[in-house]
Amino acid sequence: MGISDDIILTGDLNFHLEDKFDCDARKFTETLSDRGLVQHVFGAFRVTGHTLDVIITREDSSIVIGIPSIEELHLCNDEGVPSLDHIAVHCSQTVYKPPEKRESMEFCKLEEIVIDDFNTDINCSNFMPNQTATLDELVSTYDSVLSSIIEKHAPIQSKTITLLPNTEWHSSELCTAETERVPAERKMRKMNKQLYKEQCIKTHKLLLKCKTDYYSDKILEIGCDQKKLFNLTNKLMGNTKTVVLPSRECDKDISNRFGDFFLNKIETIMRYLSSGDNFSINGNDA
Structure with missing residues:
Protein backbone atom coordinates (compact mmCIF):
# COMPACT_ATOMS: atom_id res chain seq x y z
CA MET A 1 0.00 0.00 0.00
CA GLY A 2 1.25 3.46 -0.88
CA ILE A 3 -0.27 5.22 2.15
CA SER A 4 2.23 5.73 4.97
CA ASP A 5 -0.18 7.23 7.53
CA ASP A 6 -2.26 5.26 10.00
CA ILE A 7 -5.53 4.03 8.50
CA ILE A 8 -8.79 2.47 9.63
CA LEU A 9 -11.20 0.88 7.13
CA THR A 10 -14.78 -0.05 8.03
CA GLY A 11 -17.64 -1.60 6.13
CA ASP A 12 -19.47 -4.87 5.49
CA LEU A 13 -18.99 -7.73 3.02
CA ASN A 14 -21.17 -10.13 1.08
CA PHE A 15 -19.57 -13.30 2.42
CA HIS A 16 -19.23 -14.87 5.86
CA LEU A 17 -15.84 -14.24 7.41
CA GLU A 18 -16.37 -16.78 10.20
CA ASP A 19 -16.77 -19.62 7.66
CA LYS A 20 -13.32 -21.19 7.24
CA PHE A 21 -14.59 -23.16 4.23
CA ASP A 22 -15.79 -20.04 2.38
CA CYS A 23 -13.37 -19.52 -0.52
CA ASP A 24 -14.00 -15.76 -0.77
CA ALA A 25 -13.56 -15.24 2.97
CA ARG A 26 -10.28 -17.18 2.95
CA LYS A 27 -8.93 -15.20 -0.01
CA PHE A 28 -9.94 -11.94 1.66
CA THR A 29 -8.12 -12.85 4.88
CA GLU A 30 -5.00 -13.88 2.94
CA THR A 31 -5.08 -10.62 0.96
CA LEU A 32 -5.17 -8.60 4.18
CA SER A 33 -2.27 -10.58 5.63
CA ASP A 34 -0.17 -10.14 2.48
CA ARG A 35 -0.59 -6.37 2.74
CA GLY A 36 0.18 -6.08 6.43
CA LEU A 37 -3.42 -5.50 7.49
CA VAL A 38 -5.53 -7.07 10.21
CA GLN A 39 -9.30 -7.49 10.63
CA HIS A 40 -10.54 -6.86 14.20
CA VAL A 41 -14.17 -8.06 14.07
CA PHE A 42 -14.82 -11.65 15.16
CA GLY A 43 -18.02 -13.45 16.12
CA ALA A 44 -21.70 -13.06 15.25
CA PHE A 45 -22.22 -9.39 14.48
CA ARG A 46 -25.55 -9.79 12.66
CA VAL A 47 -28.97 -11.05 13.65
CA THR A 48 -28.36 -13.95 11.25
CA GLY A 49 -25.32 -15.01 13.29
CA HIS A 50 -22.67 -14.27 10.66
CA THR A 51 -19.62 -12.01 10.56
CA LEU A 52 -19.92 -9.59 7.66
CA ASP A 53 -18.65 -6.36 9.22
CA VAL A 54 -14.99 -5.39 9.15
CA ILE A 55 -12.72 -2.97 10.99
CA ILE A 56 -9.32 -3.09 9.32
CA THR A 57 -6.04 -1.46 10.40
CA ARG A 58 -2.35 -2.07 9.91
CA GLU A 59 -0.83 -4.97 11.83
CA ASP A 60 1.44 -2.65 13.83
CA SER A 61 -1.26 -0.02 14.40
CA SER A 62 -2.57 0.86 17.86
CA ILE A 63 -5.48 2.99 16.65
CA VAL A 64 -8.03 0.31 17.72
CA ILE A 65 -8.01 -0.60 21.40
CA GLY A 66 -9.19 -4.06 22.47
CA ILE A 67 -11.73 -6.25 20.70
CA PRO A 68 -14.83 -4.69 19.07
CA SER A 69 -18.16 -5.40 20.79
CA ILE A 70 -21.77 -5.36 19.65
CA GLU A 71 -24.85 -3.64 21.00
CA GLU A 72 -28.43 -3.37 19.77
CA LEU A 73 -29.00 0.38 19.42
CA HIS A 74 -32.05 0.25 17.16
CA LEU A 75 -30.35 1.71 14.10
CA CYS A 76 -32.73 3.43 11.67
CA ASN A 77 -32.71 4.26 7.99
CA ASP A 78 -33.31 7.74 6.51
CA GLU A 79 -37.05 7.42 7.16
CA GLY A 80 -36.62 6.44 10.80
CA VAL A 81 -37.51 2.77 10.24
CA PRO A 82 -35.52 0.46 12.59
CA SER A 83 -33.13 -1.99 10.94
CA LEU A 84 -33.91 -5.64 11.62
CA ASP A 85 -30.56 -6.96 10.43
CA HIS A 86 -27.74 -4.66 11.46
CA ILE A 87 -26.24 -4.58 14.93
CA ALA A 88 -23.94 -1.75 15.99
CA VAL A 89 -20.23 -2.61 16.11
CA HIS A 90 -18.40 -0.71 18.84
CA CYS A 91 -14.66 -0.22 19.18
CA SER A 92 -12.45 2.08 21.20
CA GLN A 93 -9.90 4.15 19.31
CA THR A 94 -6.90 6.29 20.13
CA VAL A 95 -8.48 9.10 18.12
CA TYR A 96 -9.50 12.34 19.75
CA LYS A 97 -11.95 15.01 18.72
CA PRO A 98 -10.07 17.80 16.92
CA PRO A 99 -9.91 21.06 18.85
CA GLU A 100 -12.47 23.70 18.01
CA LYS A 101 -11.25 26.29 15.56
CA ARG A 102 -10.99 29.74 17.08
CA GLU A 103 -10.50 33.04 15.35
CA SER A 104 -9.74 36.56 16.55
CA MET A 105 -11.86 39.36 15.17
CA GLU A 106 -12.19 43.11 15.61
CA PHE A 107 -15.49 44.96 15.78
CA CYS A 108 -17.09 48.18 16.93
CA LYS A 109 -20.61 48.64 18.27
CA LEU A 110 -21.92 51.23 15.85
CA GLU A 111 -25.49 50.59 16.96
CA GLU A 112 -24.63 51.96 20.42
CA ILE A 113 -23.55 55.37 19.11
CA VAL A 114 -25.61 58.26 20.47
CA ILE A 115 -26.49 60.05 17.23
CA ASP A 116 -26.92 63.52 18.77
CA ASP A 117 -23.48 63.43 20.42
CA PHE A 118 -21.97 62.00 17.24
CA ASN A 119 -23.44 64.82 15.12
CA THR A 120 -22.22 67.42 17.61
CA ASP A 121 -18.63 66.17 17.38
CA ILE A 122 -18.79 66.17 13.57
CA ASN A 123 -20.12 69.74 13.48
CA CYS A 124 -17.38 70.90 15.85
CA SER A 125 -14.60 69.22 13.87
CA ASN A 126 -12.27 71.09 11.55
CA PHE A 127 -12.01 69.22 8.25
CA MET A 128 -10.04 71.98 6.49
CA PRO A 129 -7.36 73.39 8.82
CA ASN A 130 -5.34 74.71 5.89
CA GLN A 131 -6.97 76.50 2.95
CA THR A 132 -4.00 75.72 0.70
CA ALA A 133 -3.95 71.99 1.46
CA THR A 134 -3.59 69.56 -1.43
CA LEU A 135 -6.24 66.98 -2.30
CA ASP A 136 -4.24 64.19 -0.68
CA GLU A 137 -3.87 66.23 2.51
CA LEU A 138 -7.60 67.00 2.60
CA VAL A 139 -8.51 63.34 2.11
CA SER A 140 -6.06 62.32 4.83
CA THR A 141 -7.46 64.94 7.24
CA TYR A 142 -11.06 63.92 6.47
CA ASP A 143 -10.22 60.26 7.10
CA SER A 144 -8.28 60.85 10.32
CA VAL A 145 -10.89 63.21 11.82
CA LEU A 146 -13.80 60.85 11.12
CA SER A 147 -11.79 57.86 12.33
CA SER A 148 -11.01 59.60 15.63
CA ILE A 149 -14.69 60.51 16.12
CA ILE A 150 -15.82 56.94 15.44
CA GLU A 151 -13.09 55.61 17.74
CA LYS A 152 -14.39 57.92 20.47
CA HIS A 153 -18.03 56.82 20.21
CA ALA A 154 -17.53 53.20 19.10
CA PRO A 155 -13.97 52.10 19.92
CA ILE A 156 -12.59 49.05 18.15
CA GLN A 157 -12.78 45.95 20.31
CA SER A 158 -11.36 42.49 19.77
CA LYS A 159 -12.56 39.07 20.82
CA THR A 160 -11.91 35.42 20.06
CA ILE A 161 -14.81 33.40 18.67
CA THR A 162 -15.33 29.69 18.13
CA LEU A 163 -16.05 28.79 14.51
CA LEU A 164 -19.14 26.59 14.56
CA PRO A 165 -20.40 24.35 11.73
CA ASN A 166 -23.29 25.56 9.61
CA THR A 167 -26.51 24.72 11.49
CA GLU A 168 -28.84 27.42 10.20
CA TRP A 169 -31.51 24.75 9.77
CA HIS A 170 -31.48 23.94 13.52
CA SER A 171 -34.83 24.79 15.12
CA SER A 172 -36.11 25.12 18.69
CA GLU A 173 -38.34 22.08 18.11
CA LEU A 174 -35.31 19.97 17.16
CA CYS A 175 -33.39 21.29 20.18
CA THR A 176 -36.25 20.17 22.46
CA ALA A 177 -36.32 16.72 20.84
CA GLU A 178 -32.56 16.30 21.31
CA THR A 179 -32.87 17.39 24.94
CA GLU A 180 -35.62 14.83 25.58
CA ARG A 181 -33.49 12.10 24.02
CA VAL A 182 -30.82 12.35 26.74
CA PRO A 183 -33.04 11.33 29.72
CA ALA A 184 -34.69 8.73 27.47
CA GLU A 185 -31.27 7.17 26.90
CA ARG A 186 -30.63 7.05 30.66
CA LYS A 187 -34.00 5.34 31.25
CA MET A 188 -33.33 2.95 28.37
CA ARG A 189 -30.14 1.72 29.97
CA LYS A 190 -32.07 0.96 33.15
CA MET A 191 -35.45 -0.36 32.06
CA ASN A 192 -37.24 0.92 28.94
CA LYS A 193 -35.45 0.44 25.61
CA GLN A 194 -38.64 1.10 23.68
CA LEU A 195 -38.86 4.66 25.06
CA TYR A 196 -35.35 5.47 23.84
CA LYS A 197 -36.01 3.81 20.49
CA GLU A 198 -39.14 5.91 19.91
CA GLN A 199 -37.37 9.12 20.93
CA CYS A 200 -34.44 8.37 18.58
CA ILE A 201 -36.83 7.80 15.68
CA LYS A 202 -38.70 11.02 16.51
CA THR A 203 -35.49 13.07 16.70
CA HIS A 204 -34.10 11.55 13.50
CA LYS A 205 -37.27 12.27 11.54
CA LEU A 206 -37.40 15.81 12.89
CA LEU A 207 -33.75 16.38 11.98
CA LEU A 208 -34.37 15.35 8.37
CA LYS A 209 -37.52 17.50 8.24
CA CYS A 210 -35.69 20.58 9.56
CA LYS A 211 -32.94 20.25 6.97
CA THR A 212 -35.39 19.55 4.13
CA ASP A 213 -37.71 22.44 5.03
CA TYR A 214 -34.82 24.88 5.49
CA TYR A 215 -33.18 24.20 2.13
CA SER A 216 -36.53 23.93 0.32
CA ASP A 217 -37.43 27.41 1.57
CA LYS A 218 -34.00 28.68 0.53
CA ILE A 219 -34.46 27.36 -3.01
CA LEU A 220 -37.95 28.90 -3.22
CA GLU A 221 -36.56 32.27 -2.08
CA ILE A 222 -33.86 32.11 -4.75
CA GLY A 223 -36.39 31.49 -7.51
CA CYS A 224 -34.86 31.81 -10.99
CA ASP A 225 -31.60 33.41 -9.84
CA GLN A 226 -29.08 30.87 -11.15
CA LYS A 227 -26.12 32.59 -9.48
CA LYS A 228 -27.64 32.35 -5.99
CA LEU A 229 -28.69 28.75 -6.66
CA PHE A 230 -25.15 27.91 -7.75
CA ASN A 231 -23.72 29.53 -4.59
CA LEU A 232 -26.17 27.60 -2.39
CA THR A 233 -25.24 24.33 -4.11
CA ASN A 234 -21.55 25.06 -3.62
CA LYS A 235 -22.18 25.79 0.05
CA LEU A 236 -24.02 22.49 0.51
CA MET A 237 -21.14 20.61 -1.13
CA GLY A 238 -18.56 22.34 1.05
CA ASN A 239 -16.95 24.23 -1.84
CA THR A 240 -17.00 27.60 -0.12
CA LYS A 241 -13.83 29.67 -0.32
CA THR A 242 -12.60 32.21 2.19
CA VAL A 243 -12.47 35.69 0.68
CA VAL A 244 -8.98 37.11 1.18
Whole structure:
Protein backbone atom coordinates (compact mmCIF):
# COMPACT_ATOMS: atom_id res chain seq x y z
CA MET A 1 0.00 0.00 0.00
CA GLY A 2 1.25 3.46 -0.88
CA ILE A 3 -0.27 5.22 2.15
CA SER A 4 2.23 5.73 4.97
CA ASP A 5 -0.18 7.23 7.53
CA ASP A 6 -2.26 5.26 10.00
CA ILE A 7 -5.53 4.03 8.50
CA ILE A 8 -8.79 2.47 9.63
CA LEU A 9 -11.20 0.88 7.13
CA THR A 10 -14.78 -0.05 8.03
CA GLY A 11 -17.64 -1.60 6.13
CA ASP A 12 -19.47 -4.87 5.49
CA LEU A 13 -18.99 -7.73 3.02
CA ASN A 14 -21.17 -10.13 1.08
CA PHE A 15 -19.57 -13.30 2.42
CA HIS A 16 -19.23 -14.87 5.86
CA LEU A 17 -15.84 -14.24 7.41
CA GLU A 18 -16.37 -16.78 10.20
CA ASP A 19 -16.77 -19.62 7.66
CA LYS A 20 -13.32 -21.19 7.24
CA PHE A 21 -14.59 -23.16 4.23
CA ASP A 22 -15.79 -20.04 2.38
CA CYS A 23 -13.37 -19.52 -0.52
CA ASP A 24 -14.00 -15.76 -0.77
CA ALA A 25 -13.56 -15.24 2.97
CA ARG A 26 -10.28 -17.18 2.95
CA LYS A 27 -8.93 -15.20 -0.01
CA PHE A 28 -9.94 -11.94 1.66
CA THR A 29 -8.12 -12.85 4.88
CA GLU A 30 -5.00 -13.88 2.94
CA THR A 31 -5.08 -10.62 0.96
CA LEU A 32 -5.17 -8.60 4.18
CA SER A 33 -2.27 -10.58 5.63
CA ASP A 34 -0.17 -10.14 2.48
CA ARG A 35 -0.59 -6.37 2.74
CA GLY A 36 0.18 -6.08 6.43
CA LEU A 37 -3.42 -5.50 7.49
CA VAL A 38 -5.53 -7.07 10.21
CA GLN A 39 -9.30 -7.49 10.63
CA HIS A 40 -10.54 -6.86 14.20
CA VAL A 41 -14.17 -8.06 14.07
CA PHE A 42 -14.82 -11.65 15.16
CA GLY A 43 -18.02 -13.45 16.12
CA ALA A 44 -21.70 -13.06 15.25
CA PHE A 45 -22.22 -9.39 14.48
CA ARG A 46 -25.55 -9.79 12.66
CA VAL A 47 -28.97 -11.05 13.65
CA THR A 48 -28.36 -13.95 11.25
CA GLY A 49 -25.32 -15.01 13.29
CA HIS A 50 -22.67 -14.27 10.66
CA THR A 51 -19.62 -12.01 10.56
CA LEU A 52 -19.92 -9.59 7.66
CA ASP A 53 -18.65 -6.36 9.22
CA VAL A 54 -14.99 -5.39 9.15
CA ILE A 55 -12.72 -2.97 10.99
CA ILE A 56 -9.32 -3.09 9.32
CA THR A 57 -6.04 -1.46 10.40
CA ARG A 58 -2.35 -2.07 9.91
CA GLU A 59 -0.83 -4.97 11.83
CA ASP A 60 1.44 -2.65 13.83
CA SER A 61 -1.26 -0.02 14.40
CA SER A 62 -2.57 0.86 17.86
CA ILE A 63 -5.48 2.99 16.65
CA VAL A 64 -8.03 0.31 17.72
CA ILE A 65 -8.01 -0.60 21.40
CA GLY A 66 -9.19 -4.06 22.47
CA ILE A 67 -11.73 -6.25 20.70
CA PRO A 68 -14.83 -4.69 19.07
CA SER A 69 -18.16 -5.40 20.79
CA ILE A 70 -21.77 -5.36 19.65
CA GLU A 71 -24.85 -3.64 21.00
CA GLU A 72 -28.43 -3.37 19.77
CA LEU A 73 -29.00 0.38 19.42
CA HIS A 74 -32.05 0.25 17.16
CA LEU A 75 -30.35 1.71 14.10
CA CYS A 76 -32.73 3.43 11.67
CA ASN A 77 -32.71 4.26 7.99
CA ASP A 78 -33.31 7.74 6.51
CA GLU A 79 -37.05 7.42 7.16
CA GLY A 80 -36.62 6.44 10.80
CA VAL A 81 -37.51 2.77 10.24
CA PRO A 82 -35.52 0.46 12.59
CA SER A 83 -33.13 -1.99 10.94
CA LEU A 84 -33.91 -5.64 11.62
CA ASP A 85 -30.56 -6.96 10.43
CA HIS A 86 -27.74 -4.66 11.46
CA ILE A 87 -26.24 -4.58 14.93
CA ALA A 88 -23.94 -1.75 15.99
CA VAL A 89 -20.23 -2.61 16.11
CA HIS A 90 -18.40 -0.71 18.84
CA CYS A 91 -14.66 -0.22 19.18
CA SER A 92 -12.45 2.08 21.20
CA GLN A 93 -9.90 4.15 19.31
CA THR A 94 -6.90 6.29 20.13
CA VAL A 95 -8.48 9.10 18.12
CA TYR A 96 -9.50 12.34 19.75
CA LYS A 97 -11.95 15.01 18.72
CA PRO A 98 -10.07 17.80 16.92
CA PRO A 99 -9.91 21.06 18.85
CA GLU A 100 -12.47 23.70 18.01
CA LYS A 101 -11.25 26.29 15.56
CA ARG A 102 -10.99 29.74 17.08
CA GLU A 103 -10.50 33.04 15.35
CA SER A 104 -9.74 36.56 16.55
CA MET A 105 -11.86 39.36 15.17
CA GLU A 106 -12.19 43.11 15.61
CA PHE A 107 -15.49 44.96 15.78
CA CYS A 108 -17.09 48.18 16.93
CA LYS A 109 -20.61 48.64 18.27
CA LEU A 110 -21.92 51.23 15.85
CA GLU A 111 -25.49 50.59 16.96
CA GLU A 112 -24.63 51.96 20.42
CA ILE A 113 -23.55 55.37 19.11
CA VAL A 114 -25.61 58.26 20.47
CA ILE A 115 -26.49 60.05 17.23
CA ASP A 116 -26.92 63.52 18.77
CA ASP A 117 -23.48 63.43 20.42
CA PHE A 118 -21.97 62.00 17.24
CA ASN A 119 -23.44 64.82 15.12
CA THR A 120 -22.22 67.42 17.61
CA ASP A 121 -18.63 66.17 17.38
CA ILE A 122 -18.79 66.17 13.57
CA ASN A 123 -20.12 69.74 13.48
CA CYS A 124 -17.38 70.90 15.85
CA SER A 125 -14.60 69.22 13.87
CA ASN A 126 -12.27 71.09 11.55
CA PHE A 127 -12.01 69.22 8.25
CA MET A 128 -10.04 71.98 6.49
CA PRO A 129 -7.36 73.39 8.82
CA ASN A 130 -5.34 74.71 5.89
CA GLN A 131 -6.97 76.50 2.95
CA THR A 132 -4.00 75.72 0.70
CA ALA A 133 -3.95 71.99 1.46
CA THR A 134 -3.59 69.56 -1.43
CA LEU A 135 -6.24 66.98 -2.30
CA ASP A 136 -4.24 64.19 -0.68
CA GLU A 137 -3.87 66.23 2.51
CA LEU A 138 -7.60 67.00 2.60
CA VAL A 139 -8.51 63.34 2.11
CA SER A 140 -6.06 62.32 4.83
CA THR A 141 -7.46 64.94 7.24
CA TYR A 142 -11.06 63.92 6.47
CA ASP A 143 -10.22 60.26 7.10
CA SER A 144 -8.28 60.85 10.32
CA VAL A 145 -10.89 63.21 11.82
CA LEU A 146 -13.80 60.85 11.12
CA SER A 147 -11.79 57.86 12.33
CA SER A 148 -11.01 59.60 15.63
CA ILE A 149 -14.69 60.51 16.12
CA ILE A 150 -15.82 56.94 15.44
CA GLU A 151 -13.09 55.61 17.74
CA LYS A 152 -14.39 57.92 20.47
CA HIS A 153 -18.03 56.82 20.21
CA ALA A 154 -17.53 53.20 19.10
CA PRO A 155 -13.97 52.10 19.92
CA ILE A 156 -12.59 49.05 18.15
CA GLN A 157 -12.78 45.95 20.31
CA SER A 158 -11.36 42.49 19.77
CA LYS A 159 -12.56 39.07 20.82
CA THR A 160 -11.91 35.42 20.06
CA ILE A 161 -14.81 33.40 18.67
CA THR A 162 -15.33 29.69 18.13
CA LEU A 163 -16.05 28.79 14.51
CA LEU A 164 -19.14 26.59 14.56
CA PRO A 165 -20.40 24.35 11.73
CA ASN A 166 -23.29 25.56 9.61
CA THR A 167 -26.51 24.72 11.49
CA GLU A 168 -28.84 27.42 10.20
CA TRP A 169 -31.51 24.75 9.77
CA HIS A 170 -31.48 23.94 13.52
CA SER A 171 -34.83 24.79 15.12
CA SER A 172 -36.11 25.12 18.69
CA GLU A 173 -38.34 22.08 18.11
CA LEU A 174 -35.31 19.97 17.16
CA CYS A 175 -33.39 21.29 20.18
CA THR A 176 -36.25 20.17 22.46
CA ALA A 177 -36.32 16.72 20.84
CA GLU A 178 -32.56 16.30 21.31
CA THR A 179 -32.87 17.39 24.94
CA GLU A 180 -35.62 14.83 25.58
CA ARG A 181 -33.49 12.10 24.02
CA VAL A 182 -30.82 12.35 26.74
CA PRO A 183 -33.04 11.33 29.72
CA ALA A 184 -34.69 8.73 27.47
CA GLU A 185 -31.27 7.17 26.90
CA ARG A 186 -30.63 7.05 30.66
CA LYS A 187 -34.00 5.34 31.25
CA MET A 188 -33.33 2.95 28.37
CA ARG A 189 -30.14 1.72 29.97
CA LYS A 190 -32.07 0.96 33.15
CA MET A 191 -35.45 -0.36 32.06
CA ASN A 192 -37.24 0.92 28.94
CA LYS A 193 -35.45 0.44 25.61
CA GLN A 194 -38.64 1.10 23.68
CA LEU A 195 -38.86 4.66 25.06
CA TYR A 196 -35.35 5.47 23.84
CA LYS A 197 -36.01 3.81 20.49
CA GLU A 198 -39.14 5.91 19.91
CA GLN A 199 -37.37 9.12 20.93
CA CYS A 200 -34.44 8.37 18.58
CA ILE A 201 -36.83 7.80 15.68
CA LYS A 202 -38.70 11.02 16.51
CA THR A 203 -35.49 13.07 16.70
CA HIS A 204 -34.10 11.55 13.50
CA LYS A 205 -37.27 12.27 11.54
CA LEU A 206 -37.40 15.81 12.89
CA LEU A 207 -33.75 16.38 11.98
CA LEU A 208 -34.37 15.35 8.37
CA LYS A 209 -37.52 17.50 8.24
CA CYS A 210 -35.69 20.58 9.56
CA LYS A 211 -32.94 20.25 6.97
CA THR A 212 -35.39 19.55 4.13
CA ASP A 213 -37.71 22.44 5.03
CA TYR A 214 -34.82 24.88 5.49
CA TYR A 215 -33.18 24.20 2.13
CA SER A 216 -36.53 23.93 0.32
CA ASP A 217 -37.43 27.41 1.57
CA LYS A 218 -34.00 28.68 0.53
CA ILE A 219 -34.46 27.36 -3.01
CA LEU A 220 -37.95 28.90 -3.22
CA GLU A 221 -36.56 32.27 -2.08
CA ILE A 222 -33.86 32.11 -4.75
CA GLY A 223 -36.39 31.49 -7.51
CA CYS A 224 -34.86 31.81 -10.99
CA ASP A 225 -31.60 33.41 -9.84
CA GLN A 226 -29.08 30.87 -11.15
CA LYS A 227 -26.12 32.59 -9.48
CA LYS A 228 -27.64 32.35 -5.99
CA LEU A 229 -28.69 28.75 -6.66
CA PHE A 230 -25.15 27.91 -7.75
CA ASN A 231 -23.72 29.53 -4.59
CA LEU A 232 -26.17 27.60 -2.39
CA THR A 233 -25.24 24.33 -4.11
CA ASN A 234 -21.55 25.06 -3.62
CA LYS A 235 -22.18 25.79 0.05
CA LEU A 236 -24.02 22.49 0.51
CA MET A 237 -21.14 20.61 -1.13
CA GLY A 238 -18.56 22.34 1.05
CA ASN A 239 -16.95 24.23 -1.84
CA THR A 240 -17.00 27.60 -0.12
CA LYS A 241 -13.83 29.67 -0.32
CA THR A 242 -12.60 32.21 2.19
CA VAL A 243 -12.47 35.69 0.68
CA VAL A 244 -8.98 37.11 1.18
CA LEU A 245 -9.01 40.90 1.10
CA PRO A 246 -5.91 42.99 0.35
CA SER A 247 -3.76 43.99 3.28
CA ARG A 248 -4.72 47.33 4.84
CA GLU A 249 -1.16 48.32 5.70
CA CYS A 250 -1.40 51.16 3.19
CA ASP A 251 -4.86 52.29 2.10
CA LYS A 252 -3.39 54.71 -0.42
CA ASP A 253 -1.51 51.96 -2.29
CA ILE A 254 -4.62 49.77 -2.40
CA SER A 255 -6.71 52.66 -3.74
CA ASN A 256 -4.11 53.36 -6.42
CA ARG A 257 -4.03 49.71 -7.44
CA PHE A 258 -7.81 49.66 -7.88
CA GLY A 259 -7.67 52.93 -9.77
CA ASP A 260 -4.90 51.69 -12.10
CA PHE A 261 -6.84 48.49 -12.76
CA PHE A 262 -9.96 50.31 -13.95
CA LEU A 263 -7.97 52.94 -15.85
CA ASN A 264 -6.26 50.14 -17.77
CA LYS A 265 -9.67 48.63 -18.52
CA ILE A 266 -10.98 51.95 -19.85
CA GLU A 267 -7.86 52.59 -21.92
CA THR A 268 -8.09 49.09 -23.42
CA ILE A 269 -11.74 49.60 -24.38
CA MET A 270 -11.06 53.03 -25.90
CA ARG A 271 -8.06 51.75 -27.84
CA TYR A 272 -9.93 48.88 -29.42
CA LEU A 273 -13.01 51.01 -30.10
CA SER A 274 -10.81 53.49 -31.95
CA SER A 275 -9.25 50.72 -34.04
CA GLY A 276 -12.65 49.23 -34.93
CA ASP A 277 -11.43 45.68 -34.20
CA ASN A 278 -13.18 43.03 -32.15
CA PHE A 279 -11.90 42.99 -28.62
CA SER A 280 -12.38 41.40 -25.24
CA ILE A 281 -12.73 43.47 -22.10
CA ASN A 282 -10.90 40.74 -20.21
CA GLY A 283 -7.97 40.83 -22.64
CA ASN A 284 -4.33 40.57 -21.70
CA ASP A 285 -3.94 44.35 -21.77
CA ALA A 286 -6.30 44.73 -18.82
